Amino acid sequence: MQNTNVNGKHKAAFALRIIKGLGRRFATLTLKIAQIDVNKRAGELVESDIDKINEIITHPLSKY
Secondary structure, eight states: OTTOOOOTTSBHHHHHTTSTTOOHHHHHHHHHHTTOOTTSBGGGOOHHHHHHHHHHHHOTTSOO
16 A cells, blocks of 8 residues: 555554554544444455555545
8 A cells, every 4th residue: 555565464544554644543534434444454455445545545635
């Protein structure tokens, strides 16, 4: 994701924080906007979930 290796063993919200510029609040909101369970592990995310997350991160001001 975003040219960063994300550890699949961490919960998705904490794994997203590895990406430079993403904090705790933005990572949690990104998952909620993408309608992904915040307790899901990063390794359990399917390709469609990752695409949604990437879209939200690249265009955060778009209306979803």
